[in-house]
Amino acid sequence: MRTLKPVRTAYPGRNRLGASDARESGETGLRGGLAALDRKDLIRIMPAKGANMDVVVVGGGVAGLSVAWRAAQAGHAVTLADPSPGSGATHAAAGMLAPVSEVSYTEEPLLRLGLASLELWPSFAAELARESGVDVDHRAEGTLDVAFGADDLAALDEMAGFMGGLGLRVERLTGRECRRVEPMLAPAVRGGLLAPGDAWVDPRRVTAALLAALARRGATVVAEHVAGLAVEGGAARGVRLGGGRVIAADRVVLAAGAWSGSLDGVPPGVLPPVRPVKGQIMRLHGAPGFLGHCVRGVVHGSSAYLVPRGDGEIVLGATQEEMGFDTRVTAGGLWELLRDARELVPGVTELEVADVCAGLRPGTPDNLPVLGPAAMEGLLLATGHHRGGVLLAPLTAAMLMAELDGGPGPYAREAEVCSPLRFGGGTARAAFAAHHR
Numbered sequence: 346m347r348t349l350k351p352v353r354t355a356y357p358g359r360n361r362l363g364a365s366d367a368r369e370s371g372e373t374g375l376r377g378g379l380a381a382l383d384r385k386d387l388i389r390i391m392p393a394k395g396a397n398m399d400v401v402v403v404g405g406g407v408a409g410l411s412v413a414w415r416a417a418q419a420g421h422a423v424t425l426a427d428p429s430p431g432s433g434a435t436h437a438a439a440g441m442l443a444p445v446s447e448v449s450y451t452e453e454p455l456l457r458l459g460l461a462s463l464e465l466w467p468s469f470a471a472e473l474a475r476e477s478g479v480d481v482d483h484r485a486e487g488t489l490d491v492a493f494g495a496d497d498l499a500a501l502d503e504m505a506g507f508m509g510g511l512g513l514r515v516e517r518l519t520g521r522e523c524r525r526v527e528p529m530l531a532p533a534v535r536g537g538l539l540a541p542g543d544a545w546v547d548p549r550r551v552t553a554a555l556l557a558a559l560a561r562r563g564a565t566v567v568a569e570h571v572a573g574l575a576v577e578g579g580a581a582r583g584v585r586l587g588g589g590r591v592i593a594a595d596r597v598v599l600a601a602g603a604w605s606g607s608l609d610g611v612p613p614g615v616l617p618p619v620r621p622v623k624g625q626i627m628r629l630h631g632a633p634g635f636l637g638h639c640v641r642g643v644v645h646g647s648s649a650y651l652v653p654r655g656d657g658e659i660v661l662g663a664t665q666e667e668m669g670f671d672t673r674v675t676a677g678g679l680w681e682l683l684r685d686a687r688e689l690v691p692g693v694t695e696l697e698v699a700d701v702c703a704g705l706r707p708g709t710p711d712n713l714p715v716l717g718p719a720a721m722e723g724l725l726l727a728t729g730h731h732r733g734g735v736l737l738a739p740l741t742a743a744m745l746m747a748e749l750d751g752g753p754g755p756y757a758r759e760a761e762v763c764s765p766l767r768f769g770g771g772t773a774r775a776a777f778a779a780h781h782r
């Protein structure tokens with residue numbers, strides 16, 4: 346492997362919640378031509394099929410770790426660089442794998458991606474547990490979406506019809522039936538929709554498991570931030586760390602979550618247009634069996650949810666705020682979480698607070714992730730997962746593995762929907778059109 350020894354460095358500017366404010370390093374690893382967007386033909390990366398490569402993954406959230414794990418399993422020499430793996434949005438995430446109950450009228454392509462990934466989760470979790478010795482608390486007990494007033498019930502019925510039309514399995518329950526399946530629900534609940542196929546995991550355990558599995562596979566984790574790409578002849582050929590050292594690679598996978606749009610010196614149109622979408626979340630110490638399902642509902646105009654863990658923990662989520670790179674936990678945010686959760690399940694206010702935090706979801710203009718070859722040879726993107734990065738992790742890893750192997754393989758349809766080139770300037774758009782003709 347053409348790489349450096351792992352280096353352990355402090356990461357200046359990391360705040361109490363583990364988020365970074367040091368992304369604006371003036372240092373860039375770029376040299377040579379930045380003419381990738383001028384290239385007329387070569388957009389998709391074409392390695393020799395099956396060849397083992399040196400792969401550098403930038404970012405150790407659930408996306409980067411999953412890709413790194415699958416790449417190491419496939420025999421590639423993997424180095425993952427992140428000053429603090431698992432400390433980004435993944436640390437905050439509730440871990441719902443809920444494409445059905447999260448479906449919205451305008452987001453059918455996202456639903457299809459979510460369903461495909463949901464199907465991969467049981468084997469992903471089982472294999473990860475076998476390889477790491479860490480159980481990720483994968484539970485597939487379903488989501489119960491509840492309603493209070495006549496308007497809510499009408500919206501629920503409409504949604505049930507929409508879901509039925511898409512072939513999704515949901516059950517419409519009366520208020521009494523809702524309380525029979527979830528006795529802790531508020532007496533005011535008048536009806537609900539049960540999505541029995543929805544599931545969830547504990548993202549912090551997923552991080553621990555992936556790191557253990559990576560170590561077992563001999564991958565290198567470098568605890569340093571990446572300042573820029575190392576570019577040769579217009580192609581990404583590695584990364585330059587904040588300390589100045591270069592890790593050479595055949596392929597660079599950029600999976601830096603909400604920070605993926607700010608790698609220094611990369612030509613315009615190559616990096617994805619991700620923005621941070623702040624989410625505050627709270628964890629409570631409950632008792633096993635306090636809730637059996639993930640419970641959701643629209644309260645005071647915003648969507649609130651409670652996710653029960655196997656050890657009794659109850660997760661209350663989550664705010665959605667356009668606040669830039671701000672990870673402060675605010676009194677107002679916590680108040681909203683508790684107020685809304687109490688409307689759904691009044692007993693939550695009796696529980697002890699275990700943890701509060703905020704994370705930055707990597708949002709994109711069309712709410713779809715950005716997965717696959719960028720408009721620069723050697724660079725692959727695995728980011729932009731917004732509210733569904735945990736759900737989409739197995740699919741992300743599978744799609745990126747196919748691309749490392751030379752093309753989208755069985756994921757041609759998903760690759761088209763998620764192509765990084767869909768946001769590019771004129772040249773990237775033309776290449777996108779040619780590629781998907």
Ligand SMILES: Cc1cc2nc3c(=O)[nH]c(=O)nc-3n(C[C@H](O)[C@H](O)[C@H](O)COP(=O)(O)OP(=O)(O)OC[C@H]3O[C@@H](n4cnc5c(N)ncnc54)[C@H](O)[C@@H]3O)c2cc1C
Pocket residue numbers: 365368403404405406407408409426427428429430431432433434435436437438439440441442569570571572600601602603604605623624625626662663664703704705706707727728729730731732733734735736737
């Ligand atoms: C409150 C909240 C609740 C959520 N709930 C759910 C849920 O229930 N289900 C679901 O599927 N999704 C959920 N999400 C969304 C999910 O957390 C994200 O989509 C997912 O974690 C994104 O993963 P990531 O690996 O892309 O980014 P992150 O987890 O943010 O990881 C990015 C990593 O990149 C590193 N990094 C950044 N810049 C650099 C650099 N220059 N060099 C090296 N490393 C760098 C960071 O240190 C970080 O570790 C939630 C998010 C939030 C905030």
